[in-house]
Amino acid sequence: MRVSTQQFYFQSSQQLSTKQSMLNDQMKYISSGKRVLTAKDDPVTFGTLSGYKDELTNIDKYQRNLTQAKNRNSLQETSFANAESLMQELKTLFINANNGTLADSDLKSLADLATNSLNQMLDIANTKDETGGYIFSGYQIDQKPFSLHPGNNVSYLGDNGTRELQIAKNVMVDINQAGDDAFQNVENAIGDFKANYINNTSGIALNRAVIATPSSYDPATNPPDYKFSFTSTTDLTVTDGNGVVVYNTATYTAGQTIAFNGIEVELSGNPLPGDEFDMTPEKDISIFDTIKAAIDWMNVGASPVNTVQHNVDYGDILTQLNQALNHTTSRRTEAGVRLKLIETQDNSHAEAALNLASGRSNIEDLDFAKAISTFEQSQVALQAAQQTFIQIKGLSLFNYI
Structure with a gap:
């Protein structure tokens, strides 16, 4: 068959180009350490690898959320730990204030210390995270949640929103506790109502008042x-806000349950004729209101107008301080539970990422020994083809004349 010079050069260049391209491709696999770079290398394996990569990408996203959730809840846990210590100190301070030997100046000093505790609690409630957002303001992270007013009254300016982050496919975790739940909505120690004592000569106290039915x-x-x-030690009349009698007995005995309109009430102490108090709804009592009540009690001084009522108020405030302390502990525990969930999920993601990386490596990683051997063979073939081309293109009939 007759082969023209043009055809010879064309076929030779095509062959050299193909061998060079194969060599370049093999070099890409060796430099990347992967045997599958595109879908044409192995369509089935490439699809499987895409699934692995998607799962690993999701884990990376979850890991970022886990880090943020851990930081937020750790800050809450620390804040509530500080609040817990503060409430314990305040409780001890209040107990020390109930000492008949203290003078007005002593009680004033203790009240000043309690006021400092109120300000410290306010600082805790207005804690910011690393981004400058308030952690106890609900959704309104740029709004300072708690504000102090004259008379040691504190108002809440945030909302009750709870923000969440996804830390796994079907797992969400809260990253904040709204300020009203954290510091405002402390369960009333005696139930759903509070007492306003009008005349109390016996020292009776509202011990329990709940909506039972x-x-x-x-x-x-x-x-x-x-x-x-x-009207006597045994005659008790209860009227509602309209003045309607809802309960009446002439045989009241100390400690008995008084039931009316779905409400159950228990009093402590033995009443005397003329004792009278109002009972109004109050399901929750703010931590700040409880601290304010303790400060006000100490500021009364060593000579209260009604010693009996002053002692009753002391018992009520101390009981609510205990309730506030328990509430703070439960808020801290909640943050701790979330941190445990975050830790467990973090470990789960780490194990899953390791398994996915191992599975991807098994089907994606290159067999270097085999790849280098193939590369060297291709390199020798290319060099041989190049030498052959050089020798053949120099041939001429004139060489044989």
């Missing part, structure tokens, strides 16, 4: 500003 509780028909009046 909600279906029977009708505040519209019987407004819940109830008045308890003792």
Whole structure:
């Protein structure tokens, strides 16, 4: 068959180009350490690798959320730990204040210390995270949540929003606790109502007052500003906000349960004729209100107008301080539970990432020994083809004349 010079050069260049391209491709696999770089290398394996990469990408996203969630909840846990210590110190301070030997100046000094505790608690409640956002303001992270007003009154300016982050496919975790839940909504130690003592000569106290049967509780028909009046040690009359008698007995005994309109009430102490108090709804009591009550109690001084009532108030405040302390502990525990969940999920992701990386490596990584051997063979073939081309293109009939 006759082969023209042009055809010879064309075929030779095509062959050299193909061998050079194969060599370059092999070099890419060796330099990357991967045997599958594109779908044409192995369509089935490439699809499987895409699944591995997607899962690993998701884990990376979850890991970023886990880091943020851990930081936020760690800050909350630390804040509540500080608040817990502060409440314990305040409780001890308040107990020390109930000492008959203290003078007005002593009680004033203790009240000043309690005021410092109030300001410290306010600082804790207005804690910021690393981004400058308030951690106890709900969704309104740029709004300072708690504000102090004259008379040691504190108001909440945030909302009750709870933010979440996804830390796994079907797992969400809260990254904040709204300020109202954290510091405002402390369960009333005696139940759903509070007492306002009008005349108390015996030292009776509202010990328990709860809505025991909600279906029977009708505040519209019987407004819940109830008045308890003792005309003797055994004669008790309870009237609602409209002045309607809702309970009446002539055989009251100390400690018995008083039930009316779905409400159950228990008093401590033995009443005397003329004792009277109002009972109004109050399901939750702010930590700040409890601290304020303790400060106000100490500021009364060593000579209260009504010593009996002053002692009753002391017992009520101390009970609510214990409740506030327990509430703070439960808030800290909640942050700790979230941190445990985050730690568990973090470990789970680390194990999953290791397994995915191992599985991807098994089907993606290059067999270097085999690849280098193939590369060297291709390199020798290319060099041979190049030498052959050089020798053949120099041939001429004139060489044989």
